[in-house]
Amino acid sequence: MAAGKTVRAAIDELKGAVAGLESVIDGRLDRERDRVEIEGEVRRVNTDRARLAQELDQSQFRANRLEEVNREVSRRLVTAMETIRAVLDR
Template sequence: MTEASGNLDAALQRLAKAIGSLEVSVERRLHADRSLNDLQDDLQRLGEDRSRMANDLDKVEARANRLETANKDVSRRLVSAMETIRNVLDAHGG
């Protein structure tokens, strides 16, 4: 083997090693890009879920307010009915 041939072989080995390193770097970058895209997709889904849950919470709060109002109304009517019954019983010696 001549010196030029040895130099060429060494250069080819360095080139092969550099290409291998580049391929590894490209694969790592592609994986990172896929991961970033996956995270962005997850973030978008979380945002949509948050919006849907906020909407559901608003509906539940509105229903809870209606139920609280109805509960107060029923309570007021029960107190009124009990007072009426008590007055009737008192009036009839009960």
């Protein structure tokens, strides 16, 4: 009977070790899945950052261009007003 208890104890110990191993494996798989998800999110964030940086550059270019056009329009308006004044003063 002692041998039966020893075998049963060894089997129970083995079952416990297998359950522990399964738990560790499940934890490892969960961490790996999380890591893959995080890497995907980092890639998406980097892609968004690059797109936003490009859009910002384009917006800055358009703003600079509008500023130049605005200065040119202002210059032309001043010239036109001076011409009108000169005509009216005659």
